[in-house]
Amino acid sequence: MVLVLIGYMASGKSQIGRKLALMLNYNFIDLDDYIEEKENMSVSNIFKNKGEIYFRKLETDHLNSLLSKQDHVVLALGGGTPCYSNNMDSIINSKNLVSIYLKATIKTLCDRLLLENAKRPLISHLNTKEELSEFIGKHLFERSPFYSKADYTIETDSKSIDKVIEEIVFKLF
Numbered sequence: 001m002v003l004v005l006i007g008y009m010a011s012g013k014s015q016i017g018r019k020l021a022l023m024l025n026y027n028f029i030d031l032d033d034y035i036e037e038k039e040n041m042s043v044s045n046i047f048k049n050k051g052e053i054y055f056r057k058l059e060t061d062h063l064n065s066l067l068s069k070q071d072h073v074v075l076a077l078g079g080g081t082p083c084y085s086n087n088m089d090s091i092i093n094s095k096n097l098v099s100i101y102l103k104a105t106i107k108t109l110c111d112r113l114l115l116e117n118a119k120r121p122l123i124s125h126l127n128t129k130e131e132l133s134e135f136i137g138k139h140l141f142e143r144s145p146f147y148s149k150a151d152y153t154i155e156t157d158s159k160s161i162d163k164v165i166e167e168i169v170f171k172l173f
Contacts, residue, residue, distance in 0.1 A: 002067065003172075004091055005076045006147055007102035008140060009120060010112035012156050012164065013076035016102065020165050021074040030076045035062055043078075047122075060085040067094050079139075080122075082146040092149060100168055101150035106136050108157045 003020070005013040014030050021028035032043050035058055039046060046055045059081055066075060067090060082088040091099050104112075110133045113123060126132045147153075152171045156164050 001072065002070055002094070002097040003074045003168075004097060004099045005074065005102055006082050006091075006099060006150055007079065007156075008104065008109055008136065008143065008147075009079040009122070010109050010116070011079070011102040011104045012161065013102055016156075016161055016164050016168075017074045017076040019161055020168060023165060023169075024074070025072075027070075027073045028076070029066060029070070029073055031059065031063060031066070031081060032078050034066070035059060038062065044124075056080070056084045060087055063087055064090060067091070067097070071096065080143070082149075083143050088146045088149050098152070098172060099150040100171075101147045101153045102156050102164070103147070103153050104156045106133055106140065109136050109140075 003017075003024075003026070005017050007013055017030065018028050020026075035046070035055075036042055039058065041049070043055065046058070059078060063077070063081060066073075077087075082091065091097065110129060113120065113132060113136070114129060123132060123135060126135055152168075154164055154167050154171070159167075
């Protein structure tokens with residue numbers, strides 16, 4: 001089985017995914033890390049040097065490649081991955097795959113992202129909590145129709161990583 005974690009940036013996909021994979025004895029792949037390794041360039045530099053459209057095409061190509069040949073893996077997607085090309089349809093139509101939306105409130109996401117916005121190309125230009133909160137709200141509004149297509153939704157606010165994993169495992173098994 002392939003477990004695909006989707007959600008906004010800072011929703012916990014990578015941290016939860018790593019620990020979940022370890023617990024299930026699955027491999028863990030973070031799509032952004034995978035792209036960086038394959039392209040020999042950071043996501044930030046891909047955005048800066050080649051643009052978002054180029055990155056989104058790469059993202060779709062690598063996602064489709066991984067979905068076609070992976071098993072026993074937890075795959076953490078980038079926050080925008082489900083929203084571009086036909087990526088969410090590819091996820092939904094893949095056999096032996098379960099998608100999980102890790103949902104967090106704007107406040108939770110804002111609090112987490114304020115600590116690391118310099119590392120995030122889409123938000124590095126936002127300087128205040130108000131700007132960031134407005135940006136996240138707009139994005140979540142646009143992305144929610146894609147995220148909501150996931151097989152399961154797990155609320156992550158005020159929950160430990162272990163508690164979220166416990167809820168995921170309960171849903172799956």
